[in-house]
Amino acid sequence: MRSGAERAAVLHRSARVTLAASAGFYAFRYGLDEPVPALYSLFAPIALGLLSSIPGSGRQRAAVMLKALPVGLVLVALGTVLAVRTWAAVLGMLVVGFLLAFAAVAGPRPAGAAPGLQLFYILACFPPYEPRTLGLRLTGLAVGVVLLALCEWFVLPQPAGETYRWSLARAVAIAGDTLAGRTSPSPGFLRAAGARLRLSQIPPAERPAGPGRAVRGLAQAGSAVRRLLEQLAHLTETGRLRDLVQGGGRGDVKGGGRGDVKDGRCSDAAAEWLLPRVVLRCDESAAALRAGRGAPAPAHMDEAIGAFQAMRVRQAAEPAVPGRASLSVLRRQAALLAVAESVRVLEISVRVGLDGRRTRPIEPRELFWYTEAPTSRLWLRRIVGNLTLRSVLFHNAVRIALALGAARLVAGTLDLTHGFWVLLAVLTLSRTTFGQTWAAMREAVAGNLVGAVAAGVLLIAVGQHTDAYAVLLAPGMLLAFALGPLLGIAWAQGLFTLVVATAFSQIAPASWRLAEARILDVVTGSAIGLLCAMLAWPAGARREVRRTMAGLLRECAPLIRDTVAALTAAPPGSVPPPSTLRALHRLRLAESAYAQFRSEPVGGAPAGADWHGVLIAAHQILLGAHWLPRFDLPATAMPPAAVEQARVDGRAAVATVERLAALCGGDPPPDATRPETARPPPPPPAPLPTLVDLEAWLTSLTARLSRAETALTRTSADTAAEATGGTAGVTAAGGTARSATGRGGHSGRPPE
Template identity: 75%
Template sequence: MKSGAERTEIVRRSLRVTLASATGFYVFVYGLDEPVPALYALFAPISLGLLSPIPGSGRQRATVMLRALPVGLLLVTLGTVLAVETWAAVLGMLVVGFLLAYAAVAGPRPAGAAPGLQLFYILACFPPYAPQTLGLRLAGLTVGVGLLALCELFLLPRPAGETYRNSLARAVATAGDLLAGRTAGLPPEELRAHGARLRLSNVPPAERPAGPGRAARALSQAGSAARRLLEQLAHLTETGQLEQLLRGEARTDGRAGPKAGDRIDPASPWLLPRVASLCGDCAEALRRGRAADKPQRLDEAIGAFQRMRVRQVAGRAAEVPTPVPVPVLRRQAALLAIAESVRVLEISVQVGLDGRRTPPIEPRELFWYTEASTARLWLRRFLGNMTLRSVEFHNAVRIALALGAARLVAGSLDLTHGFWVLLAVLTLSRTTVGQTWAAIRAAVAGNLVGAVTAGALLIGVGQHTDAYAAILAPAMLLAFALGPLFGIVWAQALFTLVVATAFAQIAAASWQLAEARIVDVVTGSAIGLLCAMLAWPTGARREVRRTMAGLLRECGPLIEGTAQTLTALPPGSAPPPQTWPALHRLRLAESAYAQFRSEPAADASGADWHGLLIAVHQVLLGAQWLPRFDLPTSALPPDAARRALDDARATARTTDRLAALCTGERDGGRHPPDRPGAPVEEQAGDGPPLVEEQAGDGPPASRPPPPPLPTLIDLDVWLTSLASQLSRVEAGLPGTAGRHAP
């Protein structure tokens, strides 16, 4: 059910498209007596204004349309030239269809303009082969797009929404105020709500930082860091640790031996104000839209904080009058995670607002894009998705094959108005065969109703073009408004009436025009359904399983490699694990999950793919920052190091078992996770927590706590968090229901 604002925008859009289409059409047909440019002036606004879901305000949409105009002119030229032979037009359709559909990897705006650009080539690639009319075709297209852009700017334009930068500034300011003690008593639900508003699915498409450029990548990473920060604060609020940090509970009560008031945690009160101040600076920079002149990185402060923690547990007796309790060390680990989130946030905001290339920033795997050229960023985005594991690649191949087949059939059978065949394929194709069949049934029913109405109109009115001219504009207004409001049946029925009245003014037409449209739509529907059945018919349902399994298999080596780096002898002799393969597979898995969520009955499997992505983010975060800030300066106790390695191997085996379950292997998931139910301490790094994390039940009583060393405490917090997440995920995977609880 559409909201009132959505219904209002649909009506306004129908007014804009109708005015632009009718104006260009009437001027060329009745003012200049030029039917060829009239056809292009009619369909250009319909293609870009109605059939292309270009997001954004009126100004943003007009900008996208004007930028798409040169591409449209090129496609019309290409289609006009290749219309000489059916085989040439088919090959051109395959290439153009794939490239334009694959443009979705560049972000919402290119993806939104792609269907309209497809129609520009489709309209031009059909007979008659008339290269001498190319100038008239380009003129009509230019006039149509120009009129539509003017209407978007001045006729009831859609207002601009809040920018992602402002939403991010508000969320960061909330976190900074809470850390500085200026805001008290914020419930965890409110903090999570601030973070949820930064999820890309909750951001208007035009404002999403989804492009391949440096600024877009950096703002997306900043949003991830801000969401992670707010989730960390929400969790610490639930456990009471945040209140302890803010109150500075770092003194004993006198019952442990030393006199009351002895400070046992000078490190946290030293770091916390710096973290809060940097949050305020980031929020102010985002509001101004200008990066700080002198960025204040937290690298040195975090390093000093870690050295203070080490001195607390390994210093001389005179320096450590009171033993540091493990709960204090765990609270320090939580503050360290918050500081790392703010460090990533500050760097990302700086790059996002500045947009220029920078010297290498550590860890380079996390901030690789900051030093890359624009051409490399675009190339990486396109080549990175050029794989059978990419749903964007799936969709591009499917639509290219369907359009190519439709052009071949229409050309071989010499169908009248054959471009309607391709239009049906383009507008009715969906990502699953079930969705495609449902759309086709409604479209065929609507076209039958529309064809009967249009046939009766053509018989009754005959060749009186003035009557068709009077009917066209109101028919377009109704079709463009009622179709999106009431569904495919209304849209197809009314659009059939529109094309009948339009073509009757260009050339003599009879009731057979409506008959031809029925034949073309049914032909296009059959081709689209056949391609949907043959090419990935279940959409992302299977792909999300395969990509999640591949992602989990990359996590095991990261977990073991991180533990080996921290426990190596001598310290620092083992390099940190490489996260590139996991980062690449993570992007593919997130794309598959995004499409999976857009398909009907996405939750039928019961698997918590969102929670699995959270767990993988946890793996990547720890693998990136634990070796950077927790590398010990002296050898760890052998027994403790051995236990840590055993825990890491057990968690890695759990990821392998979950990978087997994702692909349906029968030997997967025979045993529960090796370290079930542990408290979640969210770690820092680069990866948005996609869902809110929950606390577990604590470590098993039989498992001895790690020695009070910062490295071992931080590693233990990371591994217990992973075990808790993986346990909850495993409980929902197929084949595990009822076997064990999380």
């Protein structure tokens, strides 16, 4: 059920498209007696205003349409030239179909305009081959697009929504107020604030999905804020946030030392020094996002974290100091350090997102590589990175190109009347899964049957009275363009059949056979689209999301092992930090697959796999692989007992990642048996900041992975039970999802 605002938007769009299409059509057909530009001026607003889903406000959509006009003119010219031979038109359709569908890599606006641009080529690539009419075709197209842009701008324009920058500023302000103690929100409120920044909750026009530096910076800032809010929610649940806010965290060791002694307890001077700086960076970032300029310099948080770590190292290295930090204090400091690292990534990415210019190298360079790259390299990397069988964008482009090429071949070979309706059916009814395509085409054929009967009755009753068709066209378009989106595909197809019958009857004499040709072409296009949907990735993103998640986790597992090796190396610094480039590439593909997966209806398939949790865990692994070797490298080699403890925890976390990767990919687990994990040995008398920070990272990571494993195990078992007709419940899910270090737990939140 659509909301009132959605219904109003549909009605307003119907009015704008009808006004633009009618103005151009009537002016050329009856004012200038030119049927060719009349036809193109009619279909241009329908293509870009109705068939396309260009996001944004009225002004934003008008700008996209005017930018798309030169491309549309080129496509009409190309189609006109290639209409000379069927094989030439088919080859052109394959190339144009793939390129326009693959334009989704550039962001939601090019992706939204692509279907309309496809129609421009489709209209021109069919016989009759009349290159002398090219000027008239281009004139009609240009007039139609300009009229639509003017209507989008001035006639019931769609208002602008909240920008991503403002949404980001609000979330950063919530984090800053929470850290400063100005508010005390619940964990649920903090997680909800982070969930509002998920791209599925952001209007398509405002999503930071392009390849440019500024857009990438805002996207990275959004990920950092969501991670920060999740950290604050977890700290609120454990009570550590309250301890940090109320005096920087209280130690549990009596005596003097660097902190002030109050009520027999020693305050944590290091946390008291760092926390206000973290709050200040949050406040500055929120203010910069609201103003759109003046982002903080990226060195501030970097220097603060370095000084904070130096304090901790000095404190741990002086056993004679009575107030030396205890293990509980070091763990709270580790939590604050993780928060500070999230804020560090936030302040850097906010500056890049607001500035957008190339910068000098920012550490870690693999994470901020795009800040120093030229624009051409950013585009090339986005394009090449998606030219792979693991990319759902590549899947969709290949599928639509093959379907349109096959439809053009069939229409040309069989010499179907009005053959472009075959391609139009493929273009408008194809979906990313076979089930969705079948459902859409089944409704479309039923609607077209009813519409064809109604159109046949209309053509027989009215005959050759062109003035009657002229009177019916504008109100018919208004009705069809309004009711179709509101009532469903069947209504849309049936009413559109009446519209095209009314329009074509004014271009050339028509009989009831026009309706017959319409239904024949739609059925042919539906069959071709259904066949391509069956052969080319029929499951959509459902299988691909599993494969990409499995590949992502397999790339992340070595990062944990290499991070532990870098921290425990003797002498310190002799082992370089791990390279994350391959994992970052896998992360991008997994995010694309997950985005499409969330856009596809669940249907009868069981839901519950926590793919979003897997993505968050991957982000956590990538960031830990960067900041732990950067800020936690010990000054001297760690004791052998500490090194062995770190390696044991690391191997347990790697085993969890590999087990989850195998579960995602449908492979057998690495180990057939999983012995009970022994509890970790008691901490050494002198706890080390490096070991505590590593333990905190691995504990949090393993707990999140375990929750994802529990959800995925239960989903896989439910699927197997449904396939075999069994009713046995899943009894091993909880056992198989225990933390590998013995410190994990379940959050109690449902999977996303």
